[in-house]
Amino acid sequence: MGNLNKEIRDGDHPDITEERLKSTFDTHKMAAQIYNSQRAADRRNEITSAVLKIPELQDIKPLPFLSREEKVEEAARKIGILSEHLYDLVNVNDGAELYHLNNVVIGGEGNPLALHGVMFIPVLQAQATDEQKKKWLYRAMKREIIGTYAQTEMGHGSNLRKLETTATYDKATEEFVLNSPTTTSMKWWPGNLGKSTNYAVVVATLIINEKDYGPHSFMVQLRDENTHKPLPNIEVGDIGPKMAYNATDNGFLKLNHLRIPRTNMLMKHVKVEKDGTYIKPPHAKMSYSAMVHVRAHMNNTMAYFLASSLTIAVRYSSIRRQGHINPKEPEVKVLEYQTQQHRLFPHIARAYAFSFAGAETVRLYEKVKKDMESGETELMADLHALTSGLKSVVTYLTMQGIEQARQSCGGHGYSMASYISEIYGIAIGGCTYEGENMVMLLQLARYLMKAAKAVKEGKKVEGLVGYLSAPDNRHSLIDRTPEKSYDTYLKTFEHIARQQIFRAFDKLEKMLTSGLPHSEAWNKCSVELTRASRLHTRLFIAQAFARRVHDVVDFHIKEALDDLLHLHLNYELLDVASYALEDGHLCGEQMNFIRSELYRSLGKIRPNAVSYVDAWELSDMELRSVLGRRDGHVYENLYKWAQNSSLNRTDVLPVFEKYLKPLMMSARKNSKL
Numbered sequence: 156m157g158n159l160n161k162e163i164r165d166g167d168h169p170d171i172t173e174e175r176l177k178s179t180f181d182t183h184k185m186a187a188q189i190y191n192s193q194r195a196a197d198r199r200n201e202i203t204s205a206v207l208k209i210p211e212l213q214d215i216k217p218l219p220f221l222s223r224e225e226k227v228e229e230a231a232r233k234i235g236i237l238s239e240h241l242y243d244l245v246n247v248n249d250g251a252e253l254y255h256l257n258n259v260v261i262g263g264e265g266n267p268l269a270l271h272g273v274m275f276i277p278v279l280q281a282q283a284t285d286e287q288k289k290k291w292l293y294r295a296m297k298r299e300i301i302g303t304y305a306q307t308e309m310g311h312g313s314n315l316r317k318l319e320t321t322a323t324y325d326k327a328t329e330e331f332v333l334n335s336p337t338t339t340s341m342k343w344w345p346g347n348l349g350k351s352t353n354y355a356v357v358v359a360t361l362i363i364n365e366k367d368y369g370p371h372s373f374m375v376q377l378r379d380e381n382t383h384k385p386l387p388n389i390e391v392g393d394i395g396p397k398m399a400y401n402a403t404d405n406g407f408l409k410l411n412h413l414r415i416p417r418t419n420m421l422m423k424h425v426k427v428e429k430d431g432t433y434i435k436p437p438h439a440k441m442s443y444s445a446m447v448h449v450r451a452h453m454n455n456t457m458a459y460f461l462a463s464s465l466t467i468a469v470r471y472s473s474i475r476r477q478g479h480i481n482p483k484e485p486e487v488k489v490l491e492y493q494t495q496q497h498r499l500f501p502h503i504a505r506a507y508a509f510s511f512a513g514a515e516t517v518r519l520y521e522k523v524k525k526d527m528e529s530g531e532t533e534l535m536a537d538l539h540a541l542t543s544g545l546k547s548v549v550t551y552l553t554m555q556g557i558e559q560a561r562q563s564c565g566g567h568g569y570s571m572a573s574y575i576s577e578i579y580g581i582a583i584g585g586c587t588y589e590g591e592n593m594v595m596l597l598q599l600a601r602y603l604m605k606a607a608k609a610v611k612e613g614k615k616v617e618g619l620v621g622y623l624s625a626p627d628n629r630h631s632l633i634d635r636t637p638e639k640s641y642d643t644y645l646k647t648f649e650h651i652a653r654q655q656i657f658r659a660f661d662k663l664e665k666m667l668t669s670g671l672p673h674s675e676a677w678n679k680c681s682v683e684l685t686r687a688s689r690l691h692t693r694l695f696i697a698q699a700f701a702r703r704v705h706d707v708v709d710f711h712i713k714e715a716l717d718d719l720l721h722l723h724l725n726y727e728l729l730d731v732a733s734y735a736l737e738d739g740h741l742c743g744e745q746m747n748f749i750r751s752e753l754y755r756s757l758g759k760i761r762p763n764a765v766s767y768v769d770a771w772e773l774s775d776m777e778l779r780s781v782l783g784r785r786d787g788h789v790y791e792n793l794y795k796w797a798q799n800s801s802l803n804r805t806d807v808l809p810v811f812e813k814y815l816k817p818l819m820m821s822a823r824k825n826s827k828l
């Protein structure tokens with residue numbers, strides 16, 4: 156039998172090889188779990204190998220040494236070369252393959268086609284009529300035109316009903332007049348709007364005969380297709396540097412009474428007739444499909460960001476030796492410290508959990524998307540609730556995990572050589588984009604409150620909220636049953652979520668019966684409501700993890716995943732245990748049991764730690780991290796990396812003659828006086 160860990164190579168740092176030799180499972184088989192099939196895992200590696208053979212697709216130098224302009228140019232250069240090789244490298248109809256190709260070749264900082272693929276094409280697929288698809292979608296898919304999704308304005312992002320950009324129907328000419336009446340009405344933030352795109356789906360408030368019909372989507376040509384100059388009545392540009400994600404030209408857009416044909420409104424589900432008659436869509440929020448599309452896929456993106464940071468941190472922790480546990484023995488790998496394990500391993504478990512929860516979410520999304528094509532909208536509310544909660548919880552926990560990964564690398568974690576700060580910067584954008592986290596938690600809370608009301612009225616609820624009407628134990632059975640059972644943990648999570656949902660519901664009801672208007676009562680309960688949403692979502696994540704482990708057939712993979720699940724359940728439960736202690740569902744003795752199970756789990760995970768992150772099969776090219784190198788040779792490469800610094804081009808910088816020398820000279824002169 157060959158090595159179970161597939162990353163072992165001659166010449167690697169002996170400390171990392173030692174880790175890999177301990178693996179109890181085949182890392183490539185584990186990759187099949189993470190990427191949902193052996194074929195998908197194989198394809199990722201095939202794509203990486205093919206890319207490595209194309210010299211023009213390699214980074215010209217480490218990305219942190221590029222200026223913003225260079226980053227934008229470099230991403231565009233690679234997109235151009237990729238287009239030539241695209242059909243040889245990937246199945247262009249497979250989103251996962253395209254995403255992987257992007258991560259390997261370009262990385263997470265963005266590229267001119269990012270929003271084109273993530274939102275522009277999906278919005279056309281979901282909301283354009285067949286005729287409109289012929290006009291724009293097929294051209295977009297061939298990349299004859301590049302588009303984006305322009306919804307957020309300087310003054311409004313969360314509250315879509317107050318978007319100030321207007322699309323006023325002019326019956327006489329059968330046109331819409333698009334206008335940005337104020338500074339705050341300017342579109343502000345859309346990715347690639349600034350400089351790259353020549354088309355955009357613009358979301359504007361539809362006005363017909365002075366009546367406001369709310370946000371609707373319109374196709375707008377922004378720039379001349381040949382010269383790329385902005386068209387008349389359009390002002391467009393870049394919004395400037397951001398925390399990260401700076402290869403992307405997030406932009407602004409000001410429309411000055413721009414006229415577009417009536418047929419430029421996306422009309423698959425909703426219509427404005429020539430005479431101005433408005434025909435409602437089957438569901439009022441069908442036009443929000445592009446946002447739901449991204450939210451549904453974000454769990455996997457976040458899992459990937461978290462796994463990338465952890466791969467860097469865990470590999471580095473296995474070659475970094477500092478301090479002693481036994482003073483008579485050599486310095487230990489920092490991965491031996493329990494604090495380091497506690498800092499990293501629960502986040503490894505979360506990355507797996509997010510990936511499994513993400514796979515379930517994408518399946519539901521695909522079903523709803525299919526249903527919507529035929530006007531069936533029954534599951535839209537469930538999907539909206541699920542994706543709203545998940546995007547908020549997963550992005551927030553990912554942010555925590557990446558920052559822990561950075562800190563676990565000590566000083567070198569703070570260097571861009573780790574690349575963790577860039578991953579962090581990109582990932583935390585997810586807490587804001589596609590619905591600010593609090594706003595989305597409150598969306599889920601609306602759904603939960605409806606379910607709670609139904610249960611209070613004696614109705615049975617099903618599906619994602621089914622546990623609200625299921626029987627509950629007064630006391631948790633954790634450590635009270637002879638056999639090890641995840642059910643007792645999941646039941647405890649259910650209890651905690653249920654209690655908090657009803658606590659928020661009762662508080663809200665009390666305020667409403669006291670005569671407070673609904674919106675005010677809602678605001679006064681909103682912290683409790685967001686807590687309910689988080690607990691409900693964390694329950695779903697734990698359940699999805701347990702479902703996946705249950706379904707795995709391979710014994711060694713199941714055992715390794717089972718260890719991670721055990722860690723996950725104990726760690727997450729400790730994190731939210733105060734809710735169960737409050738009503739005596741858990742007692743002090745059980746808390747001690749959970750804590751000791753957690754520490755036992757850390758020890759169990761330890762020998763496989765490097766293999767759990769290796770199983771994500773993230774190549775050096777896509778990690779872009781000196782600390783996270785597969786071969787573990789960090790120190791000599793840190794030194795090489797620093798040679799890229801433009802400050803090292805000369806021994807003496809001009810600032811010496813200009814500022815430092817005069818400063819020191821005058822100081823010396825003064826001290827002689």
Ligand SMILES: CCCCCCCCCCCCCC(=O)SCCNC(=O)CCNC(=O)[C@H](O)C(C)(C)COP(=O)(O)OP(=O)(O)OC[C@H]1O[C@@H](n2cnc3c(N)ncnc32)[C@H](O)[C@@H]1OP(=O)(O)O
Nearest residue numbers: 312313314315316440443452456535536539588589590601
């Ligand atoms: C693909 C790969 C991904 C990779 C990603 C990495 C790259 C990413 C690059 C970055 C890309 C970043 C790109 C970007 O950032 S694009 C811009 C993203 N912007 C947002 O996400 C804005 C957030 N705001 C909203 O979505 C709405 O305003 C919300 C939802 C808050 C309220 O809504 P509205 O203002 O209309 O208020 P209402 O009171 O009339 O309605 C409330 C009722 O409507 C129901 N409802 C609402 N929505 C839905 C829905 N969708 N399906 C089904 N139902 C829905 C809801 O349950 C409630 O029902 P009920 O309780 O009354 O029964």
Ligand SMILES: Cc1cc2nc3c(=O)[nH]c(=O)nc-3n(C[C@H](O)[C@H](O)[C@H](O)COP(=O)(O)OP(=O)(O)OC[C@H]3O[C@@H](n4cnc5c(N)ncnc54)[C@H](O)[C@@H]3O)c2cc1C
Nearest residue numbers: 305306307311312313344345346584587588589590591593
């Ligand atoms: C990296 C990045 C990429 C983006 N890409 C795009 C894009 O391609 N296209 C696009 O259209 N947009 C894009 N956006 C914009 C993004 O979607 C919005 O910024 C986001 O939806 C949040 O809206 P906001 O900025 O109005 O936040 P605000 O709503 O102003 O949030 C400010 C604070 O107010 C709170 N708040 C707001 N409303 C409520 C409420 N009802 N209840 C309680 N609290 C509330 C929030 O929780 C937050 O704490 C992008 C943003 C970023 C950061």
